[in-house]
Amino acid sequence: MSRPGPLAGIRVLDLTRLLPGPVATLHLADLGAEVIKIEDPQVGDYARTLGTGQGADSAYFRMINRNKRGLRLDLKKPEGVEVFKRLASAADVIVESFRPGVMDKLGVGYAVIVALNPRIAYCSISGYGQDGPYKDLAGHDINYLGYAGVLDQIGCAGGNPAIPNFQIADLLGGALTAAMGILAAVVEAQRTGKGRYVDVSMTDSVLAHTYFTMLRLNDSGHSLPRGSDLLSGGLPCYGTYRCADGGHMAVGALEAKFWKVCCEVLDHPEWVSRQWDAGLRVEVAAVFASRQRNEWATLFAAVDCCVTPILTPEEALENEQIVARGMVLQEDGLTQFAPPLKMSEFEFSIRQPAPRTGQHNAAILAAAGYSPDEIDQFTASGALG
Numbered sequence: 001m002s003r004p005g006p007l008a009g010i011r012v013l014d015l016t017r018l019l020p021g022p023v024a025t026l027h028l029a030d031l032g033a034e035v036i037k038i039e040d041p042q043v044g045d046y047a048r049t050l051g052t053g054q055g056a057d058s059a060y061f062r063m064i065n066r067n068k069r070g071l072r073l074d075l076k077k078p079e080g081v082e083v084f085k086r087l088a089s090a091a092d093v094i095v096e097s098f099r100p101g102v103m104d105k106l107g108v109g110y111a112v113i114v115a116l117n118p119r120i121a122y123c124s125i126s127g128y129g130q131d132g133p134y135k136d137l138a139g140h141d142i143n144y145l146g147y148a149g150v151l152d153q154i155g156c157a158g159g160n161p162a163i164p165n166f167q168i169a170d171l172l173g174g175a176l177t178a179a180m181g182i183l184a185a186v187v188e189a190q191r192t193g194k195g196r197y198v199d200v201s202m203t204d205s206v207l208a209h210t211y212f213t214m215l216r217l218n219d220s221g222h223s224l225p226r227g228s229d230l231l232s233g234g235l236p237c238y239g240t241y242r243c244a245d246g247g248h249m250a251v252g253a254l255e256a257k258f259w260k261v262c263c264e265v266l267d268h269p270e271w272v273s274r275q276w277d278a279g280l281r282v283e284v285a286a287v288f289a290s291r292q293r294n295e296w297a298t299l300f301a302a303v304d305c306c307v308t309p310i311l312t313p314e315e316a317l318e319n320e321q322i323v324a325r326g327m328v329l330q331e332d333g334l335t336q337f338a339p340p341l342k343m344s345e346f347e348f349s350i351r352q353p354a355p356r357t358g359q360h361n362a363a364i365l366a367a368a369g370y371s372p373d374e375i376d377q378f379t380a381s382g383a384l385g
Helices: 020-030 059-062 079-089 102-106 111-117 142-149 168-192 201-207 210-221 254-264 269-274 278-288 293-301 313-319 320-324 361-367 372-382
Strands: 011-016 034-039 069-071 093-096 119-128 194-199 238-242 250-254 307-309 328-331 334-339
Touching: 011 020, 011 079, 020 034, 020 059, 020 069, 020 093, 020 119, 020 168, 069 361, 079 372, 093 168, 111 119, 119 168, 119 278, 142 168, 142 194, 142 201, 142 238, 168 194, 168 201, 194 201, 238 278, 250 293, 254 293, 269 278, 293 307, 313 320, 361 372
Parallel strands: 011 034, 011 093, 034 069, 093 119, 119 194
Antiparallel strands: 238 250, 250 307, 328 334
C-alpha cells in the first residue's frame, strides 16, 4: 500500500533559478514536499525561456519544476516583503540562490526570518559560499570545476581539459549537497524546535568529493597529468576503447579476477600479468578496434568482468535495466526522469506539471489568510506582478 511521500507536510519556499536550486527543490517536491516556486514579476526564472520562443515554457524548465506551485511576488515592494514574511512564518524551508547579501538587502535575510520562525531551514546556494574573497564573483559549472581542480584531471593524456556534458558542480553541489543540508536542518528542527542556516558553495562541494585526487596527493605529494592516473585512462584495465564502428566500450576491470576474465574474452590471456602496465593500452586498443561495439557487448554480456558498451543517450533511455527500474517517464509532453531512488510504500507520481508564471497566486495567498480584496490590492500594487 502506498503512503504519502516521506516529505508530505514540509513546506518549501523556493526563490532559486536555472538549475542547481530548482533541482534541489525538485528532489524535495518529488518526495512529497509542498514547494512554492516564487518568481519576481520582472524576469522570473531565466530557465523558462531557454531555447524557446516568447510565451512558451522550455522543456528544461518544465522538467525540473514539476510538482511545484507557482507564486509571482515582487520582493522590491513592501507589500511583497510582507507577504513573503507571512509565508515564511509558516514554512519549514527557504531556498535561495542570489549572490551573498541580496536577501538581506531585500529585507528577508536569515536574521529577519529566523526571528519570525526559529524552526526555519534557510539554505543559500552560491558558487563560492557566503564568505571568502570570491563570494561576490559570478560563475558557472565550468568555473567551479576549474577552481576545484576537477577540470584539470578530465580529458585525454596530452589533450585539453574536457568539458563534461553533465553539470557536476551544479548537480552534485548546488542540488544534492543543498538537499542534504536542508534535510539535516529540517530533522533537527523537528527534534529541537530550532532550524539552521545552510551555506552551500558549489566549489566547496566539488572539492570535497575529489577523493581519488586527494589520495594521490597524500600518497605521492602531487597529482598525475591529465589522462594518466588509475581512473583517468592511464591503465589498460580501466578506460574506454574505440571499436571498429566508432562505438566504444567501457572497461572497469580493476579487480584481478575481472581483469583475468577480460583478457580471456579478448583472447590474450598473456596480458593478465600486465594489468598495471600503461604501455599495454595501445595493444588493448588495437584489439577492441577489430570488432564492432555490439559484437564486443554480446561477448562480454556472457561473462562478469565489468566491461560494458558505452550507450548513446537515446540507447540509455531504452536500456533494459533502466526500463525495468521505471526511470523514464512520458509526462507533460516530455520525456522525464523518475527520482533517482525508490522507497518502500511510496509510489512516485507527477502530481502536477511545472507551474505557469504566478499560476497559484490566489490560492497560495488565500491559504495564508489573505482575503480576496487584499489579494486584489496586491495585484493592483504590482506586488504580484
